[in-house]
Structure formats: structure tokens, C-alpha cells
């Protein structure tokens with residue numbers, strides 16, 4: 001809640017992982033100008049941290065996007081849903097909240113509207129695409145096996161027709177080359193070799209012969225370049241600003257490509273699919289063998305947190321419903337309070353159509369903060385790996401503890417007794433650690449947290 005990160009093990013010689021990833025990846029890639037060539041998205045929480053702790057890196061990343069806007073009329077930065085949530089596992093209101101919050105954070109950082117949105121784990125369903133289009137998002141990027149068409153030609157983007165009659169553009173990345181970059185470090189030792197022996201072989205010969213434009217989209221975790229794999233920031237710099245150009249290739253990015261080459265063909269997508277689970281999206285509910293060992297903890301954790309989420313929603317909707325007609329619109333707009341753009345009291349008064357008594361307003365603010373924690377409970381990395389012992393699922397439980405605490409402060413209703421038996425079914429295979437124990441230890445820490453009314457009523461000063 002403080003935004004200050006405690007020292008973390010494993011990040012040495014840096015104080016925490018953000019510092020280490022910044023030094024190994026964001027800083028060198030910004031200095032090399034790589035952010036001006038690639039299409040990228042940075043998580044809003046990390047962007048906010050960078051704005052506060054490494055303002056020059058933050059500014060450099062933003063400026064590299066802005067130079068493209070000035071030069072081509074379209075930027076290369078992409079937005080993302082706020083909390084790295086698997087959207088097909090979320091209900092409609094959560095999809096809307098995640099997408100609206102992600103757009104607001106992007107606008108705050110980059111000073112413009114986003115055209116594209118990267119979906120966490122490229123997890124998609126039609127409702128997600130429709131909600132993107134509702135928010136004027138023009139394109140996203142998917143894996144080719146998420147298209148219904150077998151042997152899809154991924155060298156051009158496609159239209160997806162939506163139930164509402166609208167459409168959205170979808171780019172598909174090159175699967176072998178993208179996987180190679182991600183998992184085979186030998187492939188990315190030398191960018192000139194990569195272009196000559198890998199990229200060139202993937203060019204569509206028929207299109208080349210007919211002089212038709214074509215693109216090869218390479219998709220990877222951005223923190224690969226320098227953090228997960230040392231020196232690959234240099235590979236990337238050479239690839240986008242040297243080796244490719246020397247070979248007659250031009251680097252581009254989806255928004256720029258769309259401007260010159262709108263999609264010519266339509267495609268249907270496979271519902272509830274993603275790029276990092278070959279069983280759809282079961283990896284995040286524990287129903288597939290993408291992670292080894294007993295995976296019952298995943299489904300148990302998902303059930304427990306989903307139950308808590310609906311309890312929190314009921315409390316919030318009934319409390320907010322006393323004063324205003326659309327609690328979910330209020331929750332959407334709460335991002336502007338989170339970003340320090342306005343006060344919660346103002347926002348609540350606007351939605352209620354009048355200034356509420358201070359205590360009523362304060363209770364609503366606490367429930368909105370609980371809703372924020374509730375969104376953090378579903379960060380997908382909590383279910384990505386094989387064991388509950390890891391920090392990622394424990395962080396999701398920590399958010400649950402804070403949400404329960406805030407809801408109790410706001411309403412006097414304690415959601416903990418109903419939650420603990422569900423969390424007790426979540427057990428680490430390696431250490432026997434149980435989620436109810438993790439919850440209790442965080443509940444003890446949360447209990448000391450009493451938000452002070454004044455800080456809620458004042459605007460939070462943030463850079464950016």
C-alpha cells in the first residue's frame with residue numbers, strides 16, 4: 001500500500017527485483033534507443049515505479065514512443081489490462097475494469113490514447129475482443145494457433161468480425177522464431193546471423209516475388225533482453241537498427257503497419273486460448289499438465305479467491321447502491337484516483353450527484369480500495385508456476401487479506417471466516433505451506449493498516 005518495496009532476496013546486488021530488472025533491462029534498452037523501434041507494453045505498476053525512482057528512464061521510454069507519433073502519426077507503445085489478469089477467466093465487469101484501467105494508466109504515462117492492447121498471456125475470447133473494441137482499441141497480437149484457420153499465413157494482419165457488427169485487427173506472431181528467441185539463447189548471439197540464417201528463411205517467397213508487402217512479427221517477453229538473457233539488449237539493438245536494414249529489411253510496428261496496410265482478410269479466433277498454455281487457458285485453473293506435479297492447489301486457490309471476489313462485490317454494490325445507480329461505473333473511474341488525478345471524495349460526489357456525508361463517502365472509498373486489492377488477487381503469475389510456495393501466489397493471497405481488512409473497516413462485516421476453509425484446501429506440494437496460514441500472517445500485518453481519512457481526501461502527487 002505504501003509503494004515502497006521491501007528488500008528482496010535473490011535480487012542481489014540490487015535491493016529488489018524492480019531495481020535489478022531496471023538496471024539489466026529497461027535502462028540499457030532505453031539508452032540504446034530500442035524502445036523507438038519495437039512495439040512494447042510495460043505494466044502500469046512498474047511504469048509508475050519507474051516514474052518515481054528512475055524518472056530519466058521513464059521519460060526516455062515515453063519520448064521514444066512520442067518521436068514515432070511525431071514522425072509517423074502513430075506510436076509504437078501498446079497498452080495492457082491493468083493487473084495482468086487472464087481476461088477470459090474474468091466476468092464482463094472485470095474485463096471492462098481491467099481494460100479501462102489499463103487505458104487510463106497508458107494515457108497517464110504516454111499522454112495519448114492507445115491503439116493496441118497486449119492481452120496477458122494473449123488469453124482471448126470474443127467478449128474480451130468486443131470489450132477492447134468498445135474502448136476504441138484497434139488491434140491486438142495473438143499466437144497463430146489461436147486462429148481457427150489451420151496453416152495461417154501470419155505475414156499480414158486479419159480482421160475479426162465481432163458479434164456487435166464491429167471489427168478488430170489481429171496480428172499473429174511467428175511461432176518458431178518467437179519461441180527460438182525466447183528459449184534458445186544460441187539463436188540470439190549474433191543479430192547478423194539471425195537475420196541471414198533465420199529471418200530470411202521465413203520470408204513468404206510468393207509474396208516476395210509479387211512484390212507484396214509482408215511482415216514477420218517476433219513476440220517475446222521484453223525482460224528477456226538483458227534480464228533473463230544477458231547482453232540480448234545488444235542483439236535487439238543490432239537487429240532493429242543494423243542487421244535488418246543492411247539486408248534490405250525495414251523494422252516496423254503494428255500501428256504503423258495498419259496505417260499503410262489495413263487487413264485484407266477476415267479470420268475467426270478460437271475462444272479461451274492463450275500463448276503459454278496449449279490446452280486453452282487451463283494452466284491458470286490447474287486443469288492441464290503445463291506445470292508438473294499435483295495442481296489441485298491452483299483450482300482450489302482460484303475457487304477461494306473467486307468466492308471472496310463475489311462477496312466483496314456484493315458488499316460494494318449494496319453499499320454504493322444506496323447512493324448511486326451504477327457502482328461499476330464508479331469502480332471503473334476509480335483508476336483516476338489511483339493515478340492521483342482526482343480525489344475519491346470528488347469522484348464519489350460526482351457519481352452520487354451530490355456531496356455525501358463524510359462518513360458515507362469514506363466507507364465507499366474503503367470499499368473501492370478493497371476492489372483495487374480484489375483486482376490484484378487475480379494477477380495471472382499466481383497460477384503460472386507449479387507450486388503454491390512461490391512468492392506470486394502468496395502475493396495474491398496477501399491482496400486478499402488486505403481486501404478483507406478494508407471491507408471489514410468499511411462495513412463491519414468479516415469475510416474471513418467464510419474464506420479460511422476454502423484457502424485451507426490450497427497446499428504447497430513442496431513444503432506443505434497452506435494458503436489459510438499465508439492469509440492469517442498477512443491479515444495480522446494488514447490489521448495495523450488504518451488508512452487516514454485526510455490522505456484519502458487529498459490528491460496523491462505522482463510524477464508523469
Ligand SMILES: [Zn+2]
Nearest residue numbers: 277279288290
Ligand atoms: Zn496447459
